[in-house]
Every structure is written in C-alpha cells, then in structure tokens.
Amino acid sequence: MTALKQYQRIEATGLWRPTPDEQRREVVVSIGEATLTISDFNDRALTHWSLAALERQNPGAYPAVFNPDGDPGETLELAETETTMLEAIDRLQRAIDRARPHPGRLRWLSVAGVVIAVLAVLLLWLPGALQRHVVSVVPDIKQQEIAQIILQRIERVSGRACTSADAQASLDRLAKRAGVRQIVILPAGVPDSLSLPGGTVLLNRALVEDHEDPAVVAGYIIAARARAEYQDPLDELLDRTGPAAAFRLLTTGQLTAANIDTYTEEVLTRPRPAIDDDDLLAIFAQAALPSTPYAYALDITGETVLGLIEADPMAGRTLEQVLPDRDWVRLQNICGE
Structure with missing residues (x-):
C-alpha cells in the first residue's frame, strides 16, 4: 500500500485497556501493513487490531479513544501530542476505504445508468413513437376538421377562398382526376400548392389563371400529393408543434389555436421540400397524367427538369383529357366572379 510506506516506522505510546474492568496500561503502538500492533515495553505483542475495523469513539476530541470494530470495551487512548500516529x-483508514469494494456505490451507479437509459428512451424514442401513433389513429373526419381550421387561419392572410356555384363541379372533377379529396383555390398566401391533412390541396389562383393547359395545374396537385406521401401533412403539423400537441390531440382530439398558428406561419413562409423525380413520376403514372407540362411550368427552358420531361410516363400515349374546355374556363374565372 503506497500510503503505508512513509508510516512503516512510526511508533507511539498510549493507554490500552483490554476490558472495562481492567486498569489501563501504558503500551507501545506501531503500524503494520494492515494492522495496528499494541505491545508492552518488552516488545511483546499484546494484541493486533485491523486498521480497516478500527473505530474512533470520540472524533475531534482528545485523548483520542479507539476500539476494534464490535468491541467498544477494549480501548486504546492516544494523546493529542501523538499527531504523527x-x-x-x-490516512491509512481512508486509503483502505478507497481500496475496498463499495457495493452501495455500484448499486447507485447501476440505478443511475438504468434511469439515464429510461430517460433517453423517453426523450428520444417516445416522442416519435407517440407522433407516429397519433398520425395512424386520427380518423379522416378529424383530419378534415383540422384542415378546415388551418384553412380559416390561412384565409386571414390570403383572403377568402374563391368560390363559384358554376365552377364547383369543375373543381370537384379536377380533384377526382388528380386523385385528391378536395381542392381549394386561394387568391393569395400559398406560393403554389399545399397539402393539408385529410386530403385537401390548396392552390394559388395564379396556377389556374396563368396557364392554358389544365395539365399544369394537375401537375402541381400531383406535386402536393408526392409531398404528402413523403410526409403525411398531419405528421408535418405535429413535427412543427411538438410532442405536447401530439399528446393533446390523442387525449382530447383537439389542437390549440397556438398550434395551428405555428404550423400555418411556418408552412407558408418556409420553402417546401424538394421531391425526388422518381417519386413524382410514380404518382404521375398512377394518375395517368403527363409530367411534361408541369416540368415546363417550373422551368421554361427544361434544363433543370429534364428528368420529368424525358421520363414522362404518358409520353407517346393517348391522353385522357384532364378537364373539358368548358370546365377549365369556369375554373380560370373562379376568383373573378
């Protein structure tokens, strides 16, 4: 033991009493490797005490009174002047204590490790699992209700959605042709197209007013569908509002006005994620719609959308009309009536 080396030759005198009934006698005290040896003045050992089991009866008081562990009747007194001893x-007792195993400390460390692991699961896994569960169990009717609330918030910025009794049937036909439940055309606010929970797609009026081919508008709806398939709009909403919103929706079926405002503000101001050409083309093929008109609407030169043009799933095929001309004209005027 390193701590022992400087104390191997230390001796001191003290008063030792083997039992409470006997007289104290003066003895010589010396330190061994792990023991305290008590000897008479003829160098005859009277007893050995384990340093690890040595107890002090009066910490901080003098003379210092020690006894072996479990036997307070046998005592050794050392005067205050025996400072080295x-x-x-x-110091040796502290060194022995550090060297011995500490099961309590090990148990504490084990418990702490388990607690940290549980907290890590709760903080890292549980929010995502909760969100995925909520997205999977919220019924369509509730998602449509949420979409309506979002639309009302957006209308504060964009103005009320364009409506027309004559054009509504045309709008419904376009929704069916592009494979969505509902299409809403807004006078402003939405950059181009945006999917809401429950199958609603918002379109900017410029998409129907500035293009002569309804296949262009259909392409923007397909792009909104592709984004919705990449990430469900309800999942995106909960991503932006946090686990508390997911828990509230699961337990009460409601979202707060602050949740809706946070989502609408971010979704209208932040760039939409890019869509992989293959994913987009797969949905164009599913809907039997050409991708080329949409591609040229994105980039009139075609340079940045070459993949959508060259791999158009409807190239060389007979195309079903996206909308009859009369319906398309009605849609182009939906915000002007």
Missing part, C-alpha cells in the same frame, strides 16, 4: 491512522 493519529494522522497515520486517519
């Missing part, structure tokens, strides 16, 4: 006993 007292220091040696204290």
